[in-house]
Amino acid sequence: MKPKLEVDIGGLKLKNPVMVASGTFGYGGEFRDYVDPSKLGAIVTKTITRHRRDGNRPPRVTETAAGMLNSIGLQNNGLDDFIENKLKNYKNLGAKLIVSIGGETDDEYAEMAKALSSFKEVAALELNISCPNIEYKDKIIAQDRDLTLRLVKAVRRVTSLPLIVKLSPNVCDITRIAKAAQDGGADAISLINTLLGMAIDVDKRKPVLGNITGGLSGPAIKPIALRMVWQVHNMVSVPVIGMGGIMNARDAIEFIIAGASAVAIGTANFVNPGVSLEVLEGISSYLEEQNFKDVNELIGSLNVS
Amino acid sequence: MKLDILNNVFIKERRLLLELSVPASFKSALPGQFIHVRFEGSYDPILRRPFSIHDVCESRKKNKLTLRVLYEVKGKGTQLLSQKKPFSELDCLGPLGHGFDLDGIPQAKKVYIVAGGMGVAPLYFLAKKLADNPACPADRREPVVLIGAKTKNDILCEKEFKDLGCEVRVATEDGSKGLKGRVTDLLVDILRRTRDEGRGLPIGKAGTIYACGSKPMLAAVFVIAYKYKMQAQVSLEEFMGCGLGACLGCVIRTNSGYKRICHDGPVFDASDIIWKE
Numbered sequence: 001m002k003p004k005l006e007v008d009i010g011g012l013k014l015k016n017p018v019m020v021a022s023g024t025f026g027y028g029g030e031f032r033d034y035v036d037p038s039k040l041g042a043i044v045t046k047t048i049t050r051h052r053r054d055g056n057r058p059p060r061v062t063e064t065a066a067g068m069l070n071s072i073g074l075q076n077n078g079l080d081d082f083i084e085n086k087l088k089n090y091k092n093l094g095a096k097l098i099v100s101i102g103g104e105t106d107d108e109y110a111e112m113a114k115a116l117s118s119f120k121e122v123a124a125l126e127l128n129i130s131c132p133n134i135e136y137k138d139k140i141i142a143q144d145r146d147l148t149l150r151l152v153k154a155v156r157r158v159t160s161l162p163l164i165v166k167l168s169p170n171v172c173d174i175t176r177i178a179k180a181a182q183d184g185g186a187d188a189i190s191l192i193n194t195l196l197g198m199a200i201d202v203d204k205r206k207p208v209l210g211n212i213t214g215g216l217s218g219p220a221i222k223p224i225a226l227r228m229v230w231q232v233h234n235m236v237s238v239p240v241i242g243m244g245g246i247m248n249a250r251d252a253i254e255f256i257i258a259g260a261s262a263v264a265i266g267t268a269n270f271v272n273p274g275v276s277l278e279v280l281e282g283i284s285s286y287l288e289e290q291n292f293k294d295v296n297e298l299i300g301s302l303n304v305s
Numbered sequence: 306m307k308l309d310i311l312n313n314v315f316i317k318e319r320r321l322l323l324e325l326s327v328p329a330s331f332k333s334a335l336p337g338q339f340i341h342v343r344f345e346g347s348y349d350p351i352l353r354r355p356f357s358i359h360d361v362c363e364s365r366k367k368n369k370l371t372l373r374v375l376y377e378v379k380g381k382g383t384q385l386l387s388q389k390k391p392f393s394e395l396d397c398l399g400p401l402g403h404g405f406d407l408d409g410i411p412q413a414k415k416v417y418i419v420a421g422g423m424g425v426a427p428l429y430f431l432a433k434k435l436a437d438n439p440a441c442p443a444d445r446r447e448p449v450v451l452i453g454a455k456t457k458n459d460i461l462c463e464k465e466f467k468d469l470g471c472e473v474r475v476a477t478e479d480g481s482k483g484l485k486g487r488v489t490d491l492l493v494d495i496l497r498r499t500r501d502e503g504r505g506l507p508i509g510k511a512g513t514i515y516a517c518g519s520k521p522m523l524a525a526v527f528v529i530a531y532k533y534k535m536q537a538q539v540s541l542e543e544f545m546g547c548g549l550g551a552c553l554g555c556v557i558r559t560n561s562g563y564k565r566i567c568h569d570g571p572v573f574d575a576s577d578i579i580w581k582e
Contacts, residue, residue: 026551030568034398046551055563061546061554066348068546075553075563219348247348270547271343271351273398 003287004294005280007041007261009239010187012124012162014041014096014262017295018252018280021243021266022047022100022126022166023072027086028093034273038094039280041262045082047100047128050108052078057210062199067218067245068267069197071211074102074131079112087121096123098164102131106154114158125161127152127186130168130193131215142168142193145180152184164241167191167232169221174228175235182236189232190241190264192225218267219245226258233259233300247275249282256283259300307394311371313387318458320423321387322359323374325395331361331370335404336431337540337572340374341548343396344385354382355545355567357427357517358400375426375461401548405431405515405538405572407438415499415511415535416448418471419526421488421518425452425462427540428517436469447471449495453488453518457481488518489525496533511535516575517542527575537575541566 005016019042027045028037037043055075062069076082082099090097099122103109109127116122129141129151141147142165152165165181167174169192178189194215199208207213225244233240242260245267246252252263268275283295292298312324325340341353360373378387389395405427416435420428428450435441435448447470454460455478466473475483476491484491492514511533516526517540530537543566546554550568557566558579564570 024547024552026549030547030549030551046553055553055556058556058558058563059544060556061352061544061552063350063352063544066351068352070546070552070554072553075556218351267351270552271353272396273547273549 001293003284003292004296005284007239007295007299009124009164009241009262010162012042012096012098012164012188016041016280016283017256017260017262018276018283019044019098019241019262019264020269020276021264022128024266024269027089029089031269031273035277036094039277040095042096042098042123043093044098044100044126044264045086046076047074047102047131048076048079048082048112049074049102050079050112052076052081059208059210060214062208062214064197064199064216064218065220067216067220068270069199069209069214069216070194071209071214073211079115083115083119087119090121093121097121098124098126100126100128100166102128106151109151110154110158113155113161113163117159117161122161124164124187125155125159126164126166126190127155128166128193130166130170140168140170142166142177143171145176148177149180149184152181152186156185162187164188164190166193168193169224169228169244170196175231178232178236182238186238188239188241188261189236190243191232192221192228192244195221195224217245219247219251221245222251226254229255229260230258230302246279247271249279249286252279252283253286253298256295256298257300257302259302261299306397308372308397310389310391310393310395312391313389315387316375317461319378320461321376321378323356323376323386323389325372325374325397326364326366326369327361327372329368329370331372331400334358334361334372334400336407336434337404337427338400338402339548339571340372340397340399341401341545342382342386344382345396347385350381350385352546353398353548354386355401355548355571357540357571358430359426360430360433375423375429377423398548402567402571403569405540407431407434415513417492417495417512417514418448418450418466419488419492419514419516419518420450420452420462421516421522422454422459423461424517424522424540426517428515429462429465431515432466432469432471449474451476451488451491451495453477453491453522455479487522487525489522489529492526492529496529496535513538516540523575524580527578527580530575538572539575539578540572541570543567543571
C-alpha cells in the first residue's frame with residue numbers, strides 16, 4: 001500500500017509535503033517543460049512587493065563551493081500586476097498556491113495580505129521578512145524579535161488565510177524569532193532563507209556581486225538549515241517548513257526527521273528543473289521501504305537518545 | 306535530457322569542439338540559442354553552464370542531429386567538460402533563449418557578422434542559416450565576416466566561414482594577422498568606405514550587424530551601428546542561474562528595465578541595451 005503523504009501546515013492542507021521555494025521557480029510557468037506543478041504539494045511564488053521593484057544591479061548571481069550567492073533584490077512588477085496578470089494563470093494549478101509577500105512597512109504587508117485574501121486561488125501567504133538583499137530601516141525584520149511580533153500581528157489582523165512566516169538564519173538565536181512569529185499569530189514557520197555572504201574577484205579586487213553582498217544557498221548551507229529546523233521544531237508548536245540546500249530525497253527526509261512537516265526545494269531547481277518530483281518520489285519510496293504508512297509518522301522522529 | 310557525446314576534441318590551444326547527438330527537434334534551434342550543461346556528480350561546480358550552439362547538422366543516426374559546441378577552457382566547468390569522453394552522456398537543457406532575428410535580412414541592404422574571440426561560436430551557425438536560406442538574396446547569403454582576436458592563434462573558424470562563401474576579414478590586437486587593432490576598427494574601416502550607401506535611409510534599412518563578443522566590444526558595435534544607421538543584433542554572455550527565466554540572476558539594463566539574458570536574450574537589439582555601466 002502506498003504511504004499517505006497528506007500534511008496539514010497550520011490549516012493549509014497539502015496532498016504531499018514537497019514544495020518549491022520562493023524565488024527559485026519564478027511564477028511557475030518557467031518550469032512547465034520540466035515539472036507538472038499539479039503533482040507538487042504547493043508552489044511558493046517569487047516574492048511580490050506592493051510596488052514594482054527593479055532589483056539590484058548586476059552581477060546578481062555567482063557560484064561558490066557547493067552553493068551560490070544571489071542578490072536579485074526582489075525584482076518584481078508589484079502587487080497590482082500580480083493580481084491583474086499573473087493570478088489567473090494559477091486557476092487550475094492543482095498544487096496549493098502560496099504567495100510570498102515582502103514589504104517595507106507593516107502597513108504595506110497588511111495591505112498586500114488583505115488584497116490577496118479575496119482571491120480563491122491564493123491558499124496561503126508567506127511573509128518574506130528575511131530577504132538579505134533589501135533593508136527595512138537598516139535591518140532585516142526577521143533579525144528583530146519585536147519587529148517580527150509586531151508585523152505578524154499586523155498581518156494576522158487582516159487575513160484569515162494560513163500565514164507562514166519565513167525566517168532568516170542571520171541571527172544569534174532563531175528560536176526567539178520563531179517564538180515571536182508564533183506569538184504574533186503565524187500558522188507555520190518556514191526556514192531558512194539565505195545566509196548573508198560575499199565573494200571577491202581577486203584580479204580586480206572588487207566584489208563579484210553588484211550589490212557587494214548576497215544570500216548564500218545550496219548544499220553548502222544544508223547542515224545549518226537542518227540544525228535550525230530541528231531547534232525551531234523543538235521550540236514552537238506550529239508546523240515547520242524546512243528548506244536550505246535540499247538537493248535530493250535523502251536531504252529532504254533529513255529535514256522531515258528533524259521536524260519539518262513539509263520541505264521546499266530551492267537552488268536545486270536551477271541545477272535540475274525536474275528535481276522536486278524526484279524528491280517526492282524518493283520520499284514515497286523511503287516511507288514504503290521503512291514501513292511507514294503515513295509521512296506524518298516520520299515528522300520530527302529524530303531519535304536523540 | 307541526457308545527450309550522447311560523439312566527440313570532444315581540442316582544435317586550437319585551449320579550445321575544443323564538442324559534438325552531441327540530439328533529437329530531431331533541434332532542427333528548429335536558432336542561432337544565438339544555447340544549451341545549459343550540468344556537471345553531474347559535482348556540487349562544485351554546482352550550477353549549469355550555458356554554451357551557445359555552434360552548429361546543428363545532419364547525422365547518420367535515425368531521427369538524430371549532431372549539435373556542435375565550440376568552447377574555451379576557462380574555469381572549473383569548462384575544465385570538467387574538456388575531460389568528457391565520447392560515448393559518455395551529458396545532461397543538457399535546451400535549446401534555450403531568444404536567438405538572432407533573421408526576418409529582416411531580405412530587406413536589409415547589407416549584412417555584417419562581427420565576432421570577437423569566442424564570439425564566432427554562435428555566429429558560424431548564423432552564417433550557415435543565412436547560406437541555407439533561399440529567401441535570402443544572394444549577396445546577403447554570403448555576408449562579410451569580421452573576426453577579431455588577441456593573436457593569430459586565437460582566430461577561429463576563418464576557413465569554415467570561407468567555405469560558406471563568406472568574405473572573411475581579420476584583425477588581431479598584436480598585428481600577427483590581418484589588421485593590427487580591434488574587430489570594431491575593421492568594421493569602421495569597411496563602413497567608412499561604403500558610407501554613402503546608408504545616407505538618407507532610416508535606421509536599420511542601411512543594413513544589419515550581427516555581433517557576439519565581450520560587452521565593451523558590443524557597446525562599440527552599437528555606437529558604430531548607430532552612426533551608420535544600421536541595426537545591430539548582439540549576443541550577450543553572462544553567468545546564469547536557472548537559464549529558464551525564473552531566477553532573474555542574469556539581467557541586463559535595457560530601456561524597458563532589467564531583462565533576462567537567458568530568456569529575453571541572449572540576443573538583443575543593441576539599441577535596447579543601456580550600455581553605460
